[in-house]
Amino acid sequence: MTSDQALNAASLEFEKAAVHLKDEFNRLQLGRANPSMVENVHVEIYGVVQPLKAVASISVPEPRTLVIAPWDKSNLGPIEKGIVGSGLGLNPVNDGIVVRINIPTLTEERRVNLTKVVKKLAEEARIGVRTARHDAHDLLKDLESKSEITEDDLRASVKKLQDKVDAMNSKIDELSRQKEQDIMTV
Numbered sequence: 538m539t540s541d542q543a544l545n546a547a548s549l550e551f552e553k554a555a556v557h558l559k560d561e562f563n564r565l566q567l568g569r570a571n572p573s574m575v576e577n578v579h580v581e582i583y584g585v586v587q588p589l590k591a592v593a594s595i596s597v598p599e600p601r602t603l604v605i606a607p608w609d610k611s612n613l614g615p616i617e618k619g620i621v622g623s624g625l626g627l628n629p630v631n632d633g634i635v636v637r638i639n640i641p642t643l644t645e646e647r648r649v650n651l652t653k654v655v656k657k658l659a660e661e662a663r664i665g666v667r668t669a670r671h672d673a674h675d676l677l678k679d680l681e682s683k684s685e686i687t688e689d690d691l692r693a694s695v696k697k698l699q700d701k702v703d704a705m706n707s708k709i710d711e712l713s714r715q716k717e718q719d720i721m722t723v
C-alpha cells in the first residue's frame with residue numbers, strides 16, 4: 538500500500554461519516570413528513586424482523602402525513618406495532634387498508650431538544666472522522682517504519698491527511714448549522 542492509497546481510504550471513510558450524518562439528519566422529525574423517518578423501522582412479520590421499506594410502500598400525500606401501504610394487508614398490525622415501538626413518538630392510525638401517520642407540529646421545547654440531537658450526531662460524525670484519521674496515520678507510520686515511504690513523504694502525507702480532516706470537519710459543521718437552522722425555523 539502507498540501513502541496515496543492510505544489517504545484515499547481515509548477520504549472514503551470521511552465521506553461515509555458525512556453520508557451517515559445526512560441520513561441521520563433526514564430521520565429527525567421536523568414537523569414535515571419524510572419517508573426516511575420510518576423506512577428503517579424494524580417490523581416483525583412472519584417471525585422475521587425486517588425494515589418497513591421491505592414490506593410496504595411509504596408515501597407523503599400531504600406535507601404532514603405519511604401513508605404506509607403494506608403489500609400484504611395482514612401486516613397492518615405488525616407495522617403499527619413496529620412504529621409505536623420504535624421510539625419515534627409517532628402515533629399510527631390503522632384504517633384497515635393503510636397506516637396513516639400525522640406528523641405533529643414542533644413545540645419550542647422539542648425544537649431545542651432536536652438541536653441537541655443534531656449536535657450529538659455531528660459530534661459522532663467528527664469522532665468517526667478522527668477514528669479514520671487515526672487509522673490512516675497509523676498506517677502511514679507503519680509504511681514509514683517498513684521503509685516503504687520516506688520521513689518527508691510521511692510528513693507530507695500527514696499534512697494532506699490533516700487538511701482533509703479539517704475540510705470534512707468544516708463540512709460537518711456546515712451540515713449541522715443548516716440542520717439547526719431548519720429546526721429552529723418556524
